[in-house]
Amino acid sequence: MQNKQIITAALMAIGLSAALSVATAEDKKPETEKCAGIVKAGMNDCGANGHACAGKAAKDSDPGEWITLPKGTCEKIAGGTVVKG
């Protein structure tokens, strides 16, 4: 097979695999929510509460620190508050 044909076949394979990956990723992506007030110190997800990044929460169950959870989970946890946005 000539290079040109091989490249065409390779690009088709890439296109198919990429389309499949996107579809799979979209299928799997669960709905989530931010849940505050339940995080152990150092286990928070993202920037909040006056610091810049994940893992910087200084104390347990800080109402200003959150982690991402599957939607609907937060309200089942004692002390958990859903963060909007």
Add this chain to the structure above:
Amino acid sequence: MPLLELQQRLISAIFQRDQLAAAANLVKTQGRLNSEQRVGIYRNSAHGILLDYLESLYPVSLELVGTEFFGRAAHNFIDQAPPTSPFLAEYGVGFAEHLAQLPALQELMWIVEVTQLEWARHAAWHTVNQASSDFTQLETLSAQEQAELRFQLPHSAQLLSSTAPIHSIWLAHQTEPYADKLSFEEIDLQTAEQVLIFREHRHLHQISLNHDDAAFLKAVQNQATMNELAEQFAEQLPWLFSIALQNAWLTGFTTTQPV
């Protein structure tokens, strides 16, 4: 004495055994501890913390060589290569090369290769995640651009080519029931392995590659163009791309020349 000089002499005492007495001249004897013993507390404390850290970084190597040997090797390493950065996660690189110098391991280089694998896992884990390119956009490129395409592995990717079955040995020392796990006695230590380690979101992947996949990823890592890949892998190329993309081994592409 200026504070900076005092600090430097104390650091010398912590990381150079023969500087302990010199630093002790700066410290008073108190109670039952003489000045050298009092400086020694700081040396032992720093070494103890770094030893604990190296043990957590290289758990399989620790099991393979034993606590006593590992401890001696680690203390010498800490003296020879003290931390140079305030980030502990950056410490420990070069420990495999340190082990490779030890006479006791000259006939056991597979242990050193396992240590290299453990560092590769650590390095991959501490690499920032990146978003994947949209590969469906490739069809919009001209034929010339498609022929000159280059692809990228994840930034975290570590491709290891070892003379020993390091992936199998590492698996044998895990408590989790991995599907391809063998007991240590079942492993042929003469079998070479090609291993890919990379981070995807919060998951660290470690895969023993077959010969073709390893050669393909090596070529990609070496910035081979699509045209060069087609030359090298011929009819296999579409299949190699499919496998690589389905396993997230490729994250991007570029049509520009490497710098």
